Amino acid sequence: MDTDEKKVELLKEEDFVAFVGDISEPKEITRIKSEGEPEAFFVLSNSSEVNKKAAKNIKEKLPQTCLIVRVIEPGDKEDLEELGVDVALSIRNIVSRAAIESLDRVKAQSKAKELMAVIEAINKKGKLGIVVHDSPDSDAIASALALKRIAKNVDVPADILYRGEIGHHVNRAFVNILGIEMRQIEGEEELKEYDKLALMDASVPGANNLLPPPPEGNVDIIIDHHVANNKENVHADFFDVRTDNGATSTIMTRYLQELGIPVDKILATALLQGIRTDTSGFKRETHPSDFSAAAFLHVKADKELLEQIETPPMSTEMLNVIGNAIVHKKIKGSYLITNVGAVVNRDAIPQAADYLLNLEGITTAIVIGLCEDTICVSGRSKDIRVNIGDAFAHAFEEMGSAGGHATMAAAQLPLGIFSGIKDKDTLIQLAEDAVTKRFMSVMKEEKSE
Numbered sequence: 001m002d003t004d005e006k007k008v009e010l011l012k013e014e015d016f017v018a019f020v021g022d023i024s025e026p027k028e029i030t031r032i033k034s035e036g037e038p039e040a041f042f043v044l045s046n047s048s049e050v051n052k053k054a055a056k057n058i059k060e061k062l063p064q065t066c067l068i069v070r071v072i073e074p075g076d077k078e079d080l081e082e083l084g085v086d087v088a089l090s091i092r093n094i095v096s097r098a099a100i101e102s103l104d105r106v107k108a109q110s111k112a113k114e115l116m117a118v119i120e121a122i123n124k125k126g127k128l129g130i131v132v133h134d135s136p137d138s139d140a141i142a143s144a145l146a147l148k149r150i151a152k153n154v155d156v157p158a159d160i161l162y163r164g165e166i167g168h169h170v171n172r173a174f175v176n177i178l179g180i181e182m183r184q185i186e187g188e189e190e191l192k193e194y195d196k197l198a199l200m201d202a203s204v205p206g207a208n209n210l211l212p213p214p215p216e217g218n219v220d221i222i223i224d225h226h227v228a229n230n231k232e233n234v235h236a237d238f239f240d241v242r243t244d245n246g247a248t249s250t251i252m253t254r255y256l257q258e259l260g261i262p263v264d265k266i267l268a269t270a271l272l273q274g275i276r277t278d279t280s281g282f283k284r285e286t287h288p289s290d291f292s293a294a295a296f297l298h299v300k301a302d303k304e305l306l307e308q309i310e311t312p313p314m315s316t317e318m319l320n321v322i323g324n325a326i327v328h329k330k331i332k333g334s335y336l337i338t339n340v341g342a343v344v345n346r347d348a349i350p351q352a353a354d355y356l357l358n359l360e361g362i363t364t365a366i367v368i369g370l371c372e373d374t375i376c377v378s379g380r381s382k383d384i385r386v387n388i389g390d391a392f393a394h395a396f397e398e399m400g401s402a403g404g405h406a407t408m409a410a411a412q413l414p415l416g417i418f419s420g421i422k423d424k425d426t427l428i429q430l431a432e433d434a435v436t437k438r439f440m441s442v443m444k445e446e447k448s449e
Helices: 006-012 026-034 048-059 075-081 091-120 138-153 169-178 188-193 248-258 265-278 288-298 304-308 315-325 348-356 388-396 416-420 424-448
Strands: 040-043 066-071 087-090 128-132 158-162 194-198 221-224 238-241 330-332 335-342 366-369 374-381 403-404 410-413
Touching: 006 026, 006 315, 026 048, 040 048, 040 158, 040 315, 040 424, 048 066, 048 188, 066 075, 066 335, 075 304, 087 091, 091 221, 091 248, 091 335, 128 138, 138 158, 138 169, 138 221, 169 304, 194 265, 221 248, 221 416, 238 304, 238 366, 248 265, 265 288, 265 304, 288 374, 288 424, 315 335, 335 348, 348 374, 366 424, 374 388, 388 403, 388 410, 410 416, 416 424
Parallel strands: 040 066, 066 087, 128 158, 128 194, 194 221, 221 238, 335 366
Antiparallel strands: 330 335, 366 374, 374 410, 403 410
16 A cells, blocks of 8 residues: 555556555555455665554554564654554665575675685695594584585595594484495595695694694694684684584585585485574574575485484494493592593594483583593583583693583593503503693682682
């Protein structure tokens, strides 16, 4: 409805039901109602007074109809909300939001083109090596799979490279069910086969990955969502670390969208599982971008495969590790610290920590294990006063590599002075004592601040 006859005629030509009239007049609402009760009213005049009158009349005569009214003056929003308007629409805010979204889109497209340029620079006979962290999880693997798909789009062959074992039963199921091809390597010599190297879901070469540390370990591409420690020592042609994303899979989903690369069922399932894993089912450090990526992937993913991935059988080894964790547990208030001795599958250690956190009265669980020549420590916490990732960094960073999130953390500590001890039971007990002392000291400091 408009008071301008020419505008009304133009609307009719576009097949709109249009009326000449003043929307602020009660009789006009009745006239509109005679044509059939509308699902929604948009009141968008340039007059603050007209909009308020119209809103009042519509709410009186059609109280169940959705009502969206334009805000003109600074105080209009509060007045319209008092009238029961469903949405007080600020054109200024819409324009600002659209401008910000457009800027974000331009930045995303520019970053995507930059990534593609680095990949395209690989020689025709060259290959891209995509390195993930040791014992990779589903977020790292899915992100690497997405980068491999991007490289394939420009006819660049790529391999996903990892060191260690894919030990977590969910991660093994993830790789096997989706048929993801990965190459396990141990030596740096094998990296020379690749023209360029990418590091996914990690940002520092040599920190829990098969690359040598800087300056020798510089790579060409780094994409991650964790806080980048020692960033000043890392050099890469393409560096994209976004801590405002809950998973690296979220970042890679955006790249696929911006580059217009089709996402098939397997890749969608992998990326969705990656996001769900690193955000703990959208309950931990989740951002709007994670929900947006998940919504895009959900319609493409195979739900039956996701179900199979998330409910694999538990191995006998995993059961034994949990048993050892329970037997050796020590409880200090709401903190539980335990050791599981020597383990073959290092991924059993964080799984044990997850399990122990469910014990009544426990808010923080620390599990220590011996993984060949490294002390592996995993922590889980549901205490809102504790950022266990920061606590691990403060306690163990000088001894090895350590870090994590507010609710989960990990550390890998070289044996160092303990390397001469041959008896494994003595070794793990000394390691447990040292880890416990360092961790509890940090927690005491944080509580006193």
